[in-house]
Amino acid sequence: MRTLVNKIFSKYLEYRMEANRHFMANPHDTQQRVLMDLVEAHSDTEWGRTHRFEQVKTPADYARQVPVQTYLSLKPYIERMMRGETDVLYSGFVEWFAKSSGTTGAVSKYLPVTQESLMQNHVKGAWDTLAFLYDNNPESNVFAHKSLVMGGTFYPDEGYPAVTICDISALLVRQMPLVGRLFYVPDPEVATLRNWEEKILMMSEMLLEEDISMIGGVPTWTHIFLQNVLRASGKSSIFDIWPNLETYIHGGVNFEPHRKQFDHYFSSQKFYYQEIYNASEGYFSIQNDLQDSSMLLMLDSGTYFEFLPKSEWNAEHPRAIPLQAVELGEDYALVITTNSGLWRYTIGDTVQFTSLNPYKIKVSGRTSLYVNAFGEDVIISNTDKAITETCQELDAILSDYTMAPVYFEHGNKGGHEWIVEFEKEPICLETFADRLDKNLQKVNSNYEQKRYKALALDRLRLHTVPRGTFSDWLRAKGKYGGQHKVPRLSNNRKYVEEILEFTGIYA
Numbered sequence: 001m002r003t004l005v006n007k008i009f010s011k012y013l014e015y016r017m018e019a020n021r022h023f024m025a026n027p028h029d030t031q032q033r034v035l036m037d038l039v040e041a042h043s044d045t046e047w048g049r050t051h052r053f054e055q056v057k058t059p060a061d062y063a064r065q066v067p068v069q070t071y072l073s074l075k076p077y078i079e080r081m082m083r084g085e086t087d088v089l090y091s092g093f094v095e096w097f098a099k100s101s102g103t104t105g106a107v108s109k110y111l112p113v114t115q116e117s118l119m120q121n122h123v124k125g126a127w128d129t130l131a132f133l134y135d136n137n138p139e140s141n142v143f144a145h146k147s148l149v150m151g152g153t154f155y156p157d158e159g160y161p162a163v164t165i166c167d168i169s170a171l172l173v174r175q176m177p178l179v180g181r182l183f184y185v186p187d188p189e190v191a192t193l194r195n196w197e198e199k200i201l202m203m204s205e206m207l208l209e210e211d212i213s214m215i216g217g218v219p220t221w222t223h224i225f226l227q228n229v230l231r232a233s234g235k236s237s238i239f240d241i242w243p244n245l246e247t248y249i250h251g252g253v254n255f256e257p258h259r260k261q262f263d264h265y266f267s268s269q270k271f272y273y274q275e276i277y278n279a280s281e282g283y284f285s286i287q288n289d290l291q292d293s294s295m296l297l298m299l300d301s302g303t304y305f306e307f308l309p310k311s312e313w314n315a316e317h318p319r320a321i322p323l324q325a326v327e328l329g330e331d332y333a334l335v336i337t338t339n340s341g342l343w344r345y346t347i348g349d350t351v352q353f354t355s356l357n358p359y360k361i362k363v364s365g366r367t368s369l370y371v372n373a374f375g376e377d378v379i380i381s382n383t384d385k386a387i388t389e390t391c392q393e394l395d396a397i398l399s400d401y402t403m404a405p406v407y408f409e410h411g412n413k414g415g416h417e418w419i420v421e422f423e424k425e426p427i428c429l430e431t432f433a434d435r436l437d438k439n440l441q442k443v444n445s446n447y448e449q450k451r452y453k454a455l456a457l458d459r460l461r462l463h464t465v466p467r468g469t470f471s472d473w474l475r476a477k478g479k480y481g482g483q484h485k486v487p488r489l490s491n492n493r494k495y496v497e498e499i500l501e502f503t504g505i506y507a
Contacts, residue, residue, distance in 0.1 A: 002144040009130075009143040016131040020288075023300040024358040028324055035059055035304040038337060045087045047077065047343060059304075059322055066344050068308070068318045068335055071109050074345060078110060081341070084162035090114055090341030097160075098168045098280035111280045113171060117340035120302045122172060125283025128298065129276055132288040133247060137272060142214045145244050147184050148207065149173065150217030150225065151191035168280050185210050196221070197475075204228035212242040218252035219262065220400070220485055224471065226265050238265050251276040253485060254363070254384040256293075257398045260391060261423050277363055281347050282338050285361055294354040294362045299323075302339035307332035308346065313367050320344070326353050331379065333367050350379070369489040373405035374414050374457060376447040378440070380489050386439040387420075394432055397424035400470045400486050404496040406461065415458040419499050421465050433462040465503050473502050 023030040039062065043053035051065045077089050078097075086093045089112065096113040113122075134140050152167020154174050166174075170192040176184065186203055193199040204225060215222065226238060233241050248266060255262075255275060262273070277285040277295055282303045285295035297305065306320035310331050320335045334347050348368060351361040365380035372378070383403060391398050399421040406415045418436070426432040437459045441448035450456040470486045487495055 006141050006144040010134050013131040013134045017135050027299050030299045042091045045091050047089045069345050082160040082163050096164050099165050100280040112340045114340045122283050124301050129286050136290045145211045145213035147214040148212050153194045154192040200225050204232045208233050213244045214247045216249040219258040247272045249274045251278050256388040260397045294360040297359045304337040306335040328353050331364050371489050371491050374450055376450050382444045385443050389439045390436045394426040396426040399423045402486055404490045404493045413458045416460040419463045421470050
């Protein structure tokens with residue numbers, strides 16, 4: 001029976017692949033259609049009338065009529081929608097708002113989630129992810145067993161009684177049809193518990209007897225969950241618990257620094273990793289080739305994409321470029337227009353294109369996560385790559401890290417200060433610091449210039465902290481679980497000094 005069910009679903013996923021191949025072959029026509037449909041559907045909203053949507057006939061018209069937006073510029077409209085007003089940014093009433101934390105210290109953002117965006121973007125993205133998985137591996141048996149999804153939280157907000165606040169993953173779990181729940185664990189009540197420690201502990205114990213073939217979740221919390229599963233079961237291998245496990249679908253952070261850690265859990269040649277770029281604002285891209293770590297930009301899922309070149313990131317009136325103008329290897333800030341009422345919205349993430357036929361990307365960082373205290377212009381893709389290569393060279397396994405500048409003072413040179421949490425420490429930390437510094441120079445020529453003969457910057461400083469430190473710090477800040485994560489780069493010393501004080505390295 002299970003084999004038959006899997007066959008039926010695999011046929012449906014083949015059908016979805018035809019639609020995916022169509023937009024891959026017709027990217028620009030697809031994107032123009034998406035934009036024109038959105039403009040037409042919301043021309044009678046307050047936003048549509050203000051920006052004269054009735055005059056928009058082309059993407060160029062749209063770019064002239066609507067300036068690039070930030071969360072702060074859209075926030076007054078969103079707050080009105082949260083109080084129950086209709087036809088503001090979106091045509092009709094919006095019931096759900098996804099809470100997005102951004103970096104640990106940032107004020108939370110509340111982002112509208114509509115029925116259209118839920119079904120035509122997020123749910124569609126989940127199906128297309130499996131379509132690409134089965135296309136790469138026709139022998140996949142995900143639907144012959146259960147799938148485990150690390151869900152977020154779902155709750156009413158006293159300040160906004162007309163709507164519901166949620167993590168997008170929790171909304172997907174709660175809105176899943178009954179037939180879908182036959183294939184997913186845990187049950188919605190457990191999956192959307194607000195207390196993450198309680199949730200992970202309950203899941204670790206209650207799922208030991210389930211037959212799980214796929215796990216989906218952010219690496220940080222999935223790692224903690226798997227540790228608890230092994231502890232609760234007394235087993236030494238995840239495959240001793242779930243012998244049919246075949247796939248881990250992940251997103252939220254760069255996976256490469258975590259890969260060695262997860263290879264330890266999933267040590268099988270038949271096991272697949274698949275990356276997705278699924279934010280509160282939308283399901284944007286999917287790894288369509290499991291041999292290529294870049295992700296296919298999903299162009300027919302209710303999102304119109306534009307891109308800010310690096311020179312425009314801090315401009316007073318930034319000018320975005322359309323998809324057909326992007327170039328390989330350049331960093332662009334993502335600008336999105338969605339079927340949830342976000343118009344030319346800068347999400348804060350940066351991407352690089354790895355292919356223009358089809359359009360494929362990798363997430364390179366965030367516009368707010370960088371270190372440029374001395375003209376070194378270090379971004380998160382630089383540090384992720386440097387620390388991943390260093391761990392590989394010295395047989396270390398990383399849990400997490402953060403880095404910030406050390407400023408010039410008392411005649412001393414500046415530099416960078418790293419706090420690193422290891423799952424497996426290298427034999428010699430000084431050697432690790434040396435190699436990390438050299439590897440960062442290899443991937444960032446500006447840093448290399450500043451480090452030349454230590455004329456401007458000293459070699460980086462490295463602190464290690466015990467396992468669990470970053471989780472404990474997040475918990476102490478009330479940021480444990482969900483989308484909360486350690487900000488890996490900061491151009492000021494706020495986070496580094498907080499953590500050093502928290503750990504007692506200095507007071």
